Amino acid sequence: MESTFDFSKITCWFNDLLLGWGLAPWLVTTIECILVGVGLLLLYALLALFYIYFERKVCAAFQCRLGPNRVGPFGLLQSFADMFKILIKELIHLNHIDRFLFALAPYLVIIASMMAFAVLPWGPGLQIIDFNIGIFFLIAVSSIGVLGILLAGWSSNNKFTLIGAMRSGAQMISYELSIGLSVITMVAFAGTMNVNEIVLAQDRCWFIFAGHVPAFIAFVIYLIAGTAETNRGPFDLPEAESELTAGYHTEYSGIHFGFFYLAEYLNLFIVGGVAALLFFGGWMPFHIPGWEGFNHVMNYIPGVVWFIGKAVVISFIIIWFKWTFPRLRIDQLLKLEWKYLLPINLFNLALMVVIILTGFYIH
Amino acid sequence: MATIQENIAAKFPQATFEEADVLQINIPDAQLHDLAKTLRDEYGYDYLITIVGIDRVECLGAIYFLSNTKTNQEISIQVTTTDRQNPVITSIADLWSIATIYEREVYDFYGIIFLNNPDMRRLFLSIDWVGYPLRKDYDNGPDSNPVTLEAEPQSDDTHVYTRGEDGKIVCTEKPIFAKNDFVVNIGPQHPATHGVLRFRTAVDGETIKKIDVYMGYIHRGVEKLCENLQYMQTLHFMDRLDYFSAHNYHHGLCMCIERAAGIEVPRRAQVIRVLMDELSRIASHCLFFGTYCMDLGATTMLFYTLRVREQILDIMKKTCGARMTFNYDCIGGVMADLDPDFVKDVKALLATIPANIKEYNKIFTGNVIAEGRLEKMGIMTRQQAIDWSVTGPSGRASGWACDVRKTHPYSIYPEIQFDEIVMTEGDSMARFKARLLEMEQSAHIIEQLIDNIPEGDYLAKVPKVLKLPQGHWFQLVEGCRGVFGVYIESDGGTQPVRMKFVTPSLNLAAVVDEITSGNKIADLITIAGSLDYIVPDMDR
Amino acid sequence: MEVTTKSMPYEAWKDNEYIEGLVEELRANGTNVLVGTLDKLINWGRSNSLWPLTFATSCCGIEFVSLGAARFDMARFGWEVARSSPRQADFMMVAGTIVNRMAPVFRRLYDQLAEPKYVIACGGCAISGGPFRKSYHVAKGIEDIVPVDVFVPGCPPCPEAMIYGIMQLSRKVKVERFFGGVNRQEKQKEFLADSPVAQKAEEIINGEQA
Structure with a gap:
């Protein structure tokens, strides 16, 4: 642990520096907030662009294709080109719609996923806010997104978007339960809702190994529910191409559509990041109890790399789902949640409690 | 009789x-x-x-x-x-x-x-x-019905027209939908309709109450065009009706004209025609799997199935000179002789087909989600199939043995060993599987023929301008999607008086309402997709 | 200024004169350095990210599917994000015959596309009516209905030809001017002046609004 660089040293130093210049504490906080905000936006955009490229390449690989390779080396600049184009694409003004809600919806979606970023622990000390109900906050803000989707579908005054939004509403509310329960299972295991403490508790052994059977079940359920939460195949009913043209965002053009597009990929990252945090030790390097030399080597890899690496691997699995499975039907989707995942989840939570009480886990 | x-x-x-x-x-x-x-x-x-x-x-x-x-x-x-x-x-x-x-x-x-x-x-x-x-x-x-953008x-x-008691014809208006129906327009520009078909769908939540099918968004008036062309010139339209069964449709029209004119087709040409028919059947079913799975959200399957299709298109390109609109069968035989590589290429193709079919089964057929979505979905009974004249693999999946190759054997089909795939379930899964099995049978037919292509002429001597005697003829062939029929009426001249094409897709689209009502919107895609209609084929 | 494309020599292109003409037009009034650079950046983005609308009426549509498949893989160029909603697409590949009944729908689809929008007339039917030109229910080319940027002949054109066509479109996009250049809406007016069918439609639309 000692050799992993603690990022809080830099932030503390910066804070002291500003205070040392004689600035008022409120001003210091404001400056810091703005800097963090700008940094977050940049990171957000870059990550989303990376994800767009990543998904295209992965999907191309599954489909025996090459994927983007013309724009920039290996097609790396492809998503930048897409961004430039989408930024200056016309925003179509529609008649007979609720203009305010129509314009508000994409921002709600993107703000929801941005706020979830706030509590993700990127590395030791590299976290925007660290407070005792971190996980709770994460679940709360990530469900604002569904409001944006519902508004988008309703305000567009289009039958397809309405059906898409209703599907999305039903789906998100159902799967929110599964996510919540599987997260609670892990919170019960960790004994805290504080994100940082959860990560630190996995110093010796990641929860997925420490909590063995119930943790693994929780992970599988989390992965399924997470895929559904991000509206990705096989649960992409709200924007099912072949049924509803483009689902709830059919009527959106230009950057407003861009927001939905980006948010989809960012949510993918968030699902991956939370899974990494709860099951795979967040930024914590891979440690095997007893192998001190090996652990020492692992510590040299920075925490940020560990965290992003884990998140990307998990989101790769979700991408893999999308390009393999056919889509579910709405009733099958809800049946899966209410008849299978929910009871299993409740049982799993009880199992986890028993395991904690009996101490039958890896210490 | x-x-x-x-x-x-x-x-x-x-x-x-x-x-x-x-x-x-x-x-x-x-x-x-x-x-x-x-x-x-x-x-x-x-x-x-x-x-x-x-x-x-x-x-x-x-x-x-x-x-x-x-x-x-x-x-x-x-x-x-x-x-x-x-x-x-x-x-x-x-x-x-x-x-x-x-x-x-x-x-x-x-x-x-x-x-x-x-x-x-x-x-x-x-x-x-x-x-x-x-x-x-x-x-x-140009002024009678101009193109308008209104x-x-x-x-x-x-x-509804009825004859009143006094013998006069009475016209009554009848609404298509109930008064408070929520009608969603699916199409004409919609990714799931496989082209420009329009379903006016009355829904109750996600459940479909009634579908009203609108056609004609690609109605090109082929039958009228044929009336002003010589027989030889009408052939190329066959490529553009059902563009996947181009060879089969050509075969049908050529046979009808040849029978009317009394032209004997050389055996080599007949074997080539059957080979091409079966190759295009494989290619067509391949594309069906691909697009169907794509509609259901499994996009990757499309890329695997198109692999085989590309291989077949390569073979055809070498012989026919085009990837899609071949115009290869002509009156009295075929347009050009086989490419020297043909036999080698086809054998290479045959070698890959079993492995490919295995792969499709692995990816899609055995998938839990696919089974959940396709099984017991859109059941069409044998009686319904006959009532709506739904032929081809879709009809056979309902238990109706309607393969023209068996019922009205033509060309050299009587000499060939193959099974007619008839299933009894009649659901979407059966229609899907029927096509998979048919692909195997087509491969089997090609296997029998590929080593026995007789030498000889590939084209009989046919006058440049063909005149048919006065009369009318009717010919059926098996396209990739069902029974294709040609009706020709001649007054003894060089141009037909009436040429009518009986295309299977019209029936496939017509039956959608019957077997979809009561299911979910998502099932419309499952069921309509499994029927596998081609819009230009139904509109002509 | 040559409009260059990655791994394709300039001489290999046909219609270079046409593009050079556009370049001349672009240069005619000179431009600000900053604006010029921004223009280049925007054009780079636009030309490399042409998203098609999934629109096909007949045979050509199947070749368009082949274009997306593994062998021709239009994803290489960044064209693979085929959008089903016209609001989000950049260009429309008119693959297939447009008939009388489809014409109003087609025009509406074009109107629903967000600017900048482009049209490729793909195949004989879209260009002139093709083999169905004499039919009673076929539009004789889509040029009367919408302004067309690139024509790709063939029946249907092979996927290679389609790639060439879209690359030509991409070249055209590269010499556009976003700031203060020829406005696309003015182009629209020019088009309206030429096409009586579209003119009439415009009148009707204006009439409805008034």
């Missing part, structure tokens, strides 16, 4: 008979319904192949082609009317459901009103279309 003719003659003294390749019964309109009912119930002619509208200048009329699904014999009924202003024929829509659509087509082209048809609207053309295009006196000038007038009502 003779007994039927005698019995009919005894029962319907007004009927006259005409021996052509199919026995034709001429009957006045008043007795049409009775005759059709007698033929269906007493003689087992339960499959209505098509209704051909005709305009012989002195009279308008319709020819009904019926087939017996047990003995596979055909019979036709001809009804004519001399009234050009208000031509009226009694409907048989209560005997065959598909007749509703067929009669709408005839009404659209010839303006013949069918009494008691529950839905007498135009089928392909808009409601404000002036004139009836397939009538001989139709004005095809939104097409829509009506929520349909018409």
Whole structure:
């Protein structure tokens, strides 16, 4: 642990520096907030662009294709080109719609996923806010997104978007339960809702190994529910191409559509990041109890790399789902949640409690 | 046949008979319904192949082609009317459901009103279309029906014509949907309709209540165009109806013309034609799997199935010179000889097919989600299939053995060993599997032929300008999606008087409402996709 | 200024004169350095990210599917994000015949596309009516209905030809001017002046609004 660089040293130093210049504490906080905000936006955009490229390449690989390779080396600049184009694409003004809600919806979606970023622990000390109900906050803000989707579908005054939004509403509310329960299972295991403490508790052994059977079940359920939460195949009913043209965002053009597009990929990252945090030790390097030399080597890899690496691997699995499975039907989707995942989840939570009480886990 | 003719003659003294390749019964309109009912119930002619509208200048009329699904014999009924202003024929829509659509087509082209048809609207053309295009006196000038960008007038009502007590024809309006239905327009520009087809769908939440199919968004008037072209020139349209069964359709039209003109096709050409038919069947089914799975969200499958299709297209490109519109079969044989690499390439293809089919099964057929979505979905019974004349793999998946290669063996098919795939479930999964199995059978047919391509001419000597004797001919072949029929009527000249193409996709689209109502919107995609219609094929 | 494309020599292109003409037009009035650079950046983005609308009426549509498949893989160029909603697409590949009944729908689809929008007439039917030109129910080319940027002949054009066509479109996009250049809406007016069918439609639309 000692050799992993603690990022809080830099932030503390910066804070002291500003205070040392004689600035008022409120001003210091404001400056810091703005800097963090700008940094977050940049990171957000870059990550989303990376994800767009990543998904295209992965999907191309599954489909025996090459994927983007013309724009920039290996097609790396492809998503930048897409961004430039989408930024200056016309925003179509529609008649007979609720203009305010129509314009508000994409921002709600993107703000929801941005706020979830706030509590993700990127590395030791590299976290925007660290407070005792971190996980709770994460679940709360990530469900604002569904409001944006519902508004988008309703305000567009289009039958397809309405059906898409209703599907999305039903789906998100159902799967929110599964996510919540599987997260609670892990919170019960960790004994805290504080994100940082959860990560630190996995110093010796990641929860997925420490909590063995119930943790693994929780992970599988989390992965399924997470895929559904991000509206990705096989649960992409709200924007099912072949049924509803483009689902709830059919009527959106230009950057407003861009927001939905980006948010989809960012949510993918968030699902991956939370899974990494709860099951795979967040930024914590891979440690095997007893192998001190090996652990020492692992510590040299920075925490940020560990965290992003884990998140990307998990989101790769979700991408893999999308390009393999056919889509579910709405009733099958809800049946899966209410008849299978929910009871299993409740049982799993009880199992986890028993395991904690009996101490039958890896210490 | 003779007994039927005698019995009919005894029962319907007004009927006259005409021996052509199919026995034709001429009957006045008043007795049409009775005759059709007698033929269906007493003689087992339960499959209505098509209704051909005709305009012989002195009279308008319709020819009904019926087939017996047990003995596979055909019979036709001809009804004519001399009234050009208000031509009226009694409907048989209560005997065959598909007749509703067929009669709408005839009404659209010839303006013949069918009494008691529950839905007498135009089928392909808009409601404000002036004139009836397939009538001989139709004005095809640039001003009669110009291209307009005004939104097409829509009506929520349909018409029903009945004969009142005083003998006058009464027109009543009937709404298509119930008053408070929530109607969603699916199409014409929609990714799941496989082209420009429009479903007006009344939904209750996610459940479909009724579907009204709108066609004609790609109606190109092929039948009318053919009337002004020489026989040789009509061939190329066959590539552009069902572009996946281009070879099969060519085969059908060529056979019909050859039979009429009495041309003997060299054996080599016949073998080549059958080889090409079966190759295009494999390619067509491959694309079906791909697009179908893509509709269901499993996009990756498309890329695997297109691999085989590309391989077949390569083989065809070498011989025919094109990837899609081949125009390869021609009257008297085929256009060009086989490429020297043909046998080698086809053998390479055959070697890959079993592995590919295994892979498709692995990716899709055995998938839990796929099973959940396809099984017991959109069940079509054998009776429904016959009632709606749904042929091809879709009909066979419902247990109706309707493969023309077996029922009316043509070309060299009688000599070939292959099984007709008939399933009993009738659901979407059966339709999917029937195509997979058919692919294996096609490969089996190719295997038998590929080493036995006889040497010799590939094209018989045919006059440059072909004249057919006076008369009419009807020919059926098995396309990739079902029964394709050609009706040619000639007055002895170089151009046909009437050419009618019976395409399977029309029936496939017509049956969608019947088997989809009550299911979810998502199932519309599952069911319509599994029927595998091609929109230009139904619109012609 | 040559409009260059990655791994394709300039001489290999046909219609270079046409593009050079556009370049001349672009240069005619001179431009600000900053604006010029921004223009280049925007054009780079636009030309490399042409998203098609999934629109096909007949045979050509199947070749368009092949274009997306592994062998021709239009994803290489960044064209693979085929959008089903016209609001989000950049260009429309008119693959297939447009008939009378489809024409109003087609025009509406074009109107629903967000600017900048482009049209490729793909195949004989879209260009002139093709083999169905004499039919009673076929539009004789889509040029009367919408302004067309690139024509790709063939029946249907092979996927290679389609790639060439879209690359030509991409070249055209590269010499556009976003700031203060020829406005696309003015182009629209020019088009309206030429096409009586579209003119009439415009009148009707204006009439409805008034």
